Amino acid sequence: MSGVLLWVVSPKENANSLLSLMPRIGSPRRSKLCSRLTFSTGVLAYSGAVAHPARSSEEMVYEVVLKQAALVREQSRVKERALDLDERIETDGLTNWDLLNQAYDRCGEVCAEYAKTFYLGTLLMTPERRRAVWAIYVWCRRTDELVDGPNASYITPKALDRWEKRLTDLFEGRPYDMYDAALSDTVSKYPVDIQPFKDMVEGMRLDLRKSRYQNFDELYLYCYYVAGTVGLMSVPVMGISPESKASTETVYNAALALGIANQLTNILRDVGEDARRGRVYLPQDELAQAGLSDDDIFRGKVTDKWKMFMKGQIKRARMFFDEAEKGVSELNSASRWPVWASLLLYRQILDAIEANGYDNFTKRAYVGKAKKLVSLPVAYGKAVIGPSKLTKQLVSR
Numbered sequence: 001m002s003g004v005l006l007w008v009v010s011p012k013e014n015a016n017s018l019l020s021l022m023p024r025i026g027s028p029r030r031s032k033l034c035s036r037l038t039f040s041t042g043v044l045a046y047s048g049a050v051a052h053p054a055r056s057s058e059e060m061v062y063e064v065v066l067k068q069a070a071l072v073r074e075q076s077r078v079k080e081r082a083l084d085l086d087e088r089i090e091t092d093g094l095t096n097w098d099l100l101n102q103a104y105d106r107c108g109e110v111c112a113e114y115a116k117t118f119y120l121g122t123l124l125m126t127p128e129r130r131r132a133v134w135a136i137y138v139w140c141r142r143t144d145e146l147v148d149g150p151n152a153s154y155i156t157p158k159a160l161d162r163w164e165k166r167l168t169d170l171f172e173g174r175p176y177d178m179y180d181a182a183l184s185d186t187v188s189k190y191p192v193d194i195q196p197f198k199d200m201v202e203g204m205r206l207d208l209r210k211s212r213y214q215n216f217d218e219l220y221l222y223c224y225y226v227a228g229t230v231g232l233m234s235v236p237v238m239g240i241s242p243e244s245k246a247s248t249e250t251v252y253n254a255a256l257a258l259g260i261a262n263q264l265t266n267i268l269r270d271v272g273e274d275a276r277r278g279r280v281y282l283p284q285d286e287l288a289q290a291g292l293s294d295d296d297i298f299r300g301k302v303t304d305k306w307k308m309f310m311k312g313q314i315k316r317a318r319m320f321f322d323e324a325e326k327g328v329s330e331l332n333s334a335s336r337w338p339v340w341a342s343l344l345l346y347r348q349i350l351d352a353i354e355a356n357g358y359d360n361f362t363k364r365a366y367v368g369k370a371k372k373l374v375s376l377p378v379a380y381g382k383a384v385i386g387p388s389k390l391t392k393q394l395v396s397r
């Protein structure tokens with residue numbers, strides 16, 4: 001990660017860069033999710049629509065959601081891309097099919113190493129879906145490592161451009177290594193679009209040049225880039241239940257909300273750690289409204305003002321988790337359990353921040369083993385409840 005380089009993104013600039021990457025879909029209507037998450041609670045007085053009359057980040061991201069949902073409905077594009085990995089990978093005593101299996105197994109090992117609980121959850125999925133999820137996970141992890149891993153201080157925007165080129169190549173059936181080969185195979189089999197992947201690389205670029213977020217609109221866009229995208233990548237692989245009456249957009253919205261909720265939680269948990277690296281992800285305008293500044297964060301004292309501020313932030317993160325919960329039951333039955341498990345576990349980090357007396361400067365909020373163990377059967381219980389019986393009209397936005 002680069003040092004403290006203050007770089008303010010104008011929402012207009014973001015809009016242009018994001019829009020240039022995607023076709024316009026329908027009318028730019030504002031999602032209900034956006035309006036419901038636009039609230040004013042004394043401490044938090046955020047309104048994307050008011051602050052940026054042009055277009056808010058939520059509106060822009062919603063367009064990506066619509067595009068992803070449309071792709072899943074069509075599915076046809078998968079057939080268009082005749083990727084034949086069997087022909088591309090060199091044989092070496094092994095059949096190409098063996099090599100691909102090995103590539104997926106390696107992805108599984110990485111997933112098992114770095115995301116144990118999630119890995120266990122994926123074991124409940126069908127073997128095809130499970131390995132596709134692993135391949136996506138590994139790509140996201142490698143992308144994140146570029147700016148957060150041991151070589152992060154050497155990473156440049158040029159290196160990210162090369163990583164993006166490599167991404168385009170793998171989507172076109174030209175993988176560079178075995179992890180890429182696994183993902184290349186996955187994207188040829190499921191209606192996974194390149195846009196969320198590109199947007200994640202964009203998130204890494206943002207992280208390189210920006211260490212402050214002026215308002216929630218800016219932070220929302222960052223959260224979409226680095227985590228909401230994971231939700232959008234996952235749905236086509238996890239699959240929507242054939243019994244689901246919900247609209248595809250509803251499910252994608254929930255997946256997006258889960259990514260945002262996780263990232264907001266991550267940010268709230270790591271305030272002290274990030275501050276020590278010169279980074280403040282919390283919205284500057286909301287800090288100011290609460291009578292706080294960066295200095296208060298660097299000082300790291302838990303005051304009444306800080307507690308009030310944190311209560312508002314936690315409340316908002318919970319709203320995103322609530323939004324996400326509405327969509328989990330619409331997923332394929334085998335995908336619901338791991339998603340519920342990770343949702344419940346991550347959500348409890350917010351409870352842990354409260355239990356720490358809102359001291360996220362010196363204490364790292366975590367969910368203990370016992371609580372984790374209890375969450376698994378709870379998640380299982382929730383997962384057996386299938387899709388909502390509501391009609392399409394009622395649940396769609």
Ligand SMILES: CC(C)=CCC/C(C)=C/CC/C(C)=C/CC/C(C)=C/COP(=O)(O)OP(=O)(O)O
Pocket residue numbers: 226227228230231232234235251252254255256258259262263266324325327328331339
């Ligand atoms: C809800 C529906 C319909 C579908 C689920 C769609 C999915 C899988 C969404 C999940 C999105 C996700 C996992 C985003 C990543 C967010 C995040 C902050 C991960 C944290 O990663 P690490 O930094 O490794 O975390 P720790 O620091 O806690 O280990």
